[in-house]
Amino acid sequence: MKTVAIYSRKSKFTGKGESIENQIQMCKDYITQKYGNSLTFLVYEDEGFSGGSLERPKFKKLMKDIATKKIDALVCYRLDRISRNVSDFSSTLSRLQDYNCAFISIREEFDTSSPMGRAMIYIASVFAQLERETIAERVKDNMLELAKAGRWTGGKVPLGFVSERIKNIDENGMQREYTLLKINKEEMNFVEFLYKKYLELGSLHKLEGYITENELKSRNGIMFEKSTLKIILQNPIYVKANNEVVEYLNSNDWTVYGEADNIHAFLSYNKTEQTFRNGKYTKRLKDKEERFVALSSIEGYIEPALWLDVQRQFDRNKDKFPRLGKTHNALLVGKLLCGECNEYMLVQHGKLSPVTGKKNFYYNCSLKRKSHKKLCSNKNAKADYIEKLVLNSLKLIGKSKKVFLEKLKIEYKARLKDIDSTTEIISLSKSLEEKKKQIDNLVTKLSFASDIEDILLDKIKLLKSECTDIETKIRKIEDKNKKTKIDDLNADIILSLLSECERIDTLSRDEQRKLICMLIDKVYWYGSDNESGNGKVKIKFLVGNDDNSIEFDIPEGNLGEKKLQFCSPSISSIK
Structure with a gap:
């Protein structure tokens, strides 16, 4: 501890009791007795200012000096000299902690340079939290009382109304404002x-x-x-x-x-x-x-x-209201979109089949249903037909997984080589170190040169901003490296999933649904104009990142061993 700041405050001058001068002297005596004479004292005095607010000129100057790290400890006569507000006091202690500045109150023997003193910070924080929660509870109670009186207490203005701020003078002569809702005739x-x-x-x-x-x-x-x-x-x-x-x-x-x-x-x-x-x-x-x-x-x-x-x-x-059977067994809920309007397709109950005696299910475009076919005319998709198309497509891609993953891994490695990250990070780190040294030198000069304080502070701010930019660049490069490594790891996970796809028709409905969720982003349905009820689907897979997504079309009818056309910025067509 080399430099000690002494802060003293008194609401008004009385000429007696705990005067500003007495507070300062007692602080000096306490610190000298405990830590010796080889200390530099800086004194900050606020006389005629209340402890209910932190808006005091010398106190603000004190906090500014602490931020430059030229003060090792802040000493006051009593805790309430800093603030009478628990929340303000707690926030001040938090700022001191950020700048490694100890806090000592000689009356309460509150010294954060000791373990017990640091514990007191947390006790103060508990009281600050209690105060905040008490205020929140009081505000809630006041809002409920206003509500019981029929006052608009805020929120989204309902259709048919506009809000208007009203000002009036209460019985104590204070100006009050409240919101009043008025009718919007057109709405x-x-x-x-x-x-x-x-x-x-x-x-x-x-x-x-x-x-x-x-x-x-x-x-x-x-x-x-x-x-x-x-x-x-x-x-x-x-x-x-x-x-x-x-x-x-x-x-x-x-x-x-x-x-x-x-x-x-x-x-x-x-x-x-x-x-x-x-x-x-x-x-x-x-x-x-x-x-x-x-x-x-x-x-x-x-x-x-x-x-x-x-x-x-x-x-x-x-x-x-009809209580229809549950449709939790549908495989494509939340994944299937209408190919015409891009709205989600929902499960719709059909009639009992005269052949099987089971109820048929369809996927129906939500916009088509709501607009009675006026805004969308895409044909409904038979649930068993479209689900079979999707399952067969996963089975086929499972069979071609090795070729597909080889191409995917080649792309990942190419992206990794393109990032000449090591050299760039070394260069940026060296530049960052130099700028930090410049900041340290300027801070040292600032502690001895009060006449050019503003110039030095502006220069320090500029250098800190440049340091922040460099740190951001380093972090982005590191994140990109991590992402590429994760993508490489994802390829191994996808391989195991695609291996499961080879036998997807033997899996349970829950297992099939899990594979669809993990591999497929969206499925688009394009209904056929003929009476067969068939159509085609486009599947967008969750592979790598958004730029690496894969799509392919599945035509009408059974897939058999047809060639699947994959569309990707970097992956060519594969069988």
């Missing part, structure tokens, strides 16, 4: 049209088909999906709330706040929550008893009778 007319059309057609499925067929889109130019239409048709924000609406909501386990006035609408709250699962954030529905609606200051638009008729139609449809 709201469309919402009313959806309510009436749903009743006319009788189901969400038919309404979705009508919307798709007529290419009616949202304000963002996106086609309406069933889920979006359902939210619009069941949202109480549109209805002029009356006692009948309240009774309906109560009967469906909603807690209702406020008295219905046949003018204003209800806002719904607390229906979903965000959870972290399987490495990503997802929304899930909360328990029914946690959700509630509150009468808002937003004017309703849909008449109660119309809104209730729509809800009752939903209830009737729910009771008679």
Whole structure:
């Protein structure tokens, strides 16, 4: 420890007690007694500044000096001289740690140069986390109270409304802002049209088909999906709330706040929550008893009778919705796309076969189904036919795996040779080392030359930026090398998978599905115009990276031992 910074602060000058001068002297005496006389002291004083904020001139100067690494330790009389805010104090300690600067508080004997002192950092962090969680809980409670009062608490503005910021003065003379939703007449007319059309057609499925067929889109130019239409048709924000609406909501386990006035609408709250699962954030529905609606200051638009008729139609449809058999046995769900419109194809149940007595299954284009053949006319694919084509193609490629993999390995090795990485990394590393030495020399000069501080700091920033660029280049080269080695390793994995493909027709459905998932990216279906129900498929394999993907066409009929035409930027046709 060579250079010690002493920081002292007092909210206002009183001329008595723990004055700035007394704090400094006590700090010097404590450090001298403990570490000896061969120390350089730098003093930073903030008088007349509160500890509730870090926005203090000398404190900011202190942190700037610490960042240049010319201070070995920061000493203060008491912890609250740094900050009275636990979170700010914890963040300050974290910054000191980043720059290897010890922290010592003489009153509490808080010294991070010792193991016990460093442990105190983590204790402070725990209190900071507690404070953050307490604030978050308080904000959540306030939001719920606002919700119970019918206030719009934010989120995506529903179709039919626009948001507007309102300012007013509260009883304490403070200016407050809040968001108010107002009716967009043109959009709201469309919402009313959806309510009436749903009743006319009788189901969400038919309404979705009508919307798709007529290419009616949202304000963002996106086609309406069933889920979006359902939210619009069941949202109480549109209805002029009356006692009948309240009774309906109560009967469906909603807690209702406020008295219905046949003018204003209800806002719904607390229906979903965000959870972290399987490495990503997802929304899930909360328990029914946690959700509630509150009468808002937003004017309703849909008449109660119309809104209730729509809800009752939903209830009737729910009771008679057909419970079809599960289709988890389909091999190509999530992989099969329509060759005409590039939309996913979904499994559709057919009639029982009079010959086998089993139910037939088809893959049907989702856009064709929704638009009633207006936007896509691709023929349906018989599930057993197209799955057989794909399985046979995997079997054939399994038989030709050696030639294919040899070409793949040659390409990988060629890519590896093209990367003259060793020489480039040595050159970049040498340049990086030189620039770091320049930074160290400038930092040394900076500690003795305060008159040219700004010039030196600008030069240091420029050199640090150049160092960052060089480090990024080195990292990219190393990543590319790793990727090439991984690709080489992948070839061995693919070989074992293709060996399995040779006997794919003897494997179970689960094993076949796993092979399809691991080897195939997408399958495109092109239905035939004749009555045979046959067609052809194009398969895109998951091999190497995107630039190395492989496609080939499979014609109508059985494959037999035909030649498969592989299309790749670097791999020629193989048998």
